[in-house]
Amino acid sequence: MTSEVTPAAGRGTVRRLAGTLHRRPRLRLALLLTAPLLWLTVLYLGSLTVLFVSAFWTTNSFTSQVVKVWSTDNFHALFTTPVFRQVILRSVGVALAVTVLCAVIAFPVAFYTARVARPKWRPLLVVAILTPLWASYLVKVYAWRLILSEGGLADWILKPLGLSGPGFGLPATVLTLTYLWLPYMILPIHTALEQLPANLLDASADLGAKAGRTFRSVVLPMVLPSVAAGSVFTFSLSLGDYITVQIVGGKTQLVGNLVYSNIELNLPMAAALGTVPVLVIVLYLLAIRRTGALTSL
């Protein structure tokens, strides 16, 4: 008998608990949010805060121990040390170059997949754009290492033209990063072009506009927010990268490399350098937000 009482009592408890939860949405909300918010705020935001606070500390130059004395020396060094300034400008330049290249390459591809290709083929083409995103980041960079290495595919293709590949260095870094983030630019442009109402294009043509004029006055303004949305990915992913440049960049240094090389000996300096990409990305996001692109992400 007792064995039958227990599940019934158990069911009663469950029912009561369910009733309580149903009557008290705030309790439900608290139960839902406690664990994830503890994880994200204490663990993640906590670590981030400590890191950014430590950017205002210094290190003992003999022992490399962190000295918890408030100073803005590290940030001062960011602007006055020529190497830092140069590397920061180079990193922003690389991120902008990658973004522009991605947009220029993505447009014809997206225009083809969204409006020129037969409707039957379009879903398949979207999958074809998406598939490389699932291939390992490292493998894709490795592929470019193979292509650009001495006597590799790039040299082989350019040889009949009397040229040789760019080898490892800054151009190789820009090229590889462009390759890595290209799908993030193609997809939003494809979506925007696909949703472009056909009657707007017809109206433009009826009013006498040729293809070029329609493109400039109708297509481009409507697709620009999506380009901006895609650029958030291409720009910020390029700015924080330091692995690609290690593999195909030769001796090129970007902000990420500076952060990495300072971690062991001067963590506060590394933290200060780490704030640079974060700040630049935040500024970029604020600038992009004015175009209304963030809502279409």
Added chain:
Amino acid sequence: MHLSRTARIALRAGAALGFAVIYVPLLLVLVNSLNPDRSASWPPPGFTLRWWSVALDNTGAREALWVSVKAGLGATAIALVLGTLIAFAVTRHRFFGRDTVSFIVVLPIALPGIVTGIALNSAFGTVLAPLGVGLGLFTVIVGHATFCIVVVFNNVVARLRRTASSYEEAAMDLGATTFRAFADVTFPLVRSALLAGALLAFALSFDEIVVTTFTAGPGIETLPIWIFDNMTRPQQAPVVNVVAAVLVLLSVVPIYVAQRLSSDTATSSRV
């Protein structure tokens, strides 16, 4: 828009070139795994399957793969629970700071990996070291879970926004308890979104290198770390080639699964 014949041909050519640029590097990785030579010079002098059998016996790569799978499963499990909880809180409740919560979820993937990496590294160092706990697989899982939450969150939120809460209310009007309504009504509705989120989270963790670098203890080597360490060693080149080729082939699996799950999950981006 009526494109001229030349414009159409130009666009076709441009798109063909674009797709060639996207796929040639991946094909090259596949072909190069059959290259008998250690150098990457093109064209390869011949083809051999020898390195594939050598790679299969490579304990370093096999152990790294196993570590990656364990880290990915652990991170995915945590991300599934936490991401789903926040998704329900954000879509089914209105509360002060709701937008901030959505923002915090995205932050770990929006900030450069190196920033997240060193932040977690120094936090683990200060908090765990005095407790006698060092970096290990556990810390890798914690680090990965932090940025995997967002992909589960995004998938579940997208699904919940499209399913009205009236289904659950109907179930409860018919006498189901909160739990019963969840198990019989809500869960089946979000199941495929959970699967898609889990798939994305695992892929993201499996591919991660930067955060891993800073959260892995000594002796913990995931597959990306193994590839990175061995990439520049000419001696290991043939094995790296094979591992890279395997990863390219494996990338078809999630695409296939995502297609099977539903059309909307396949087009949702990885971020």
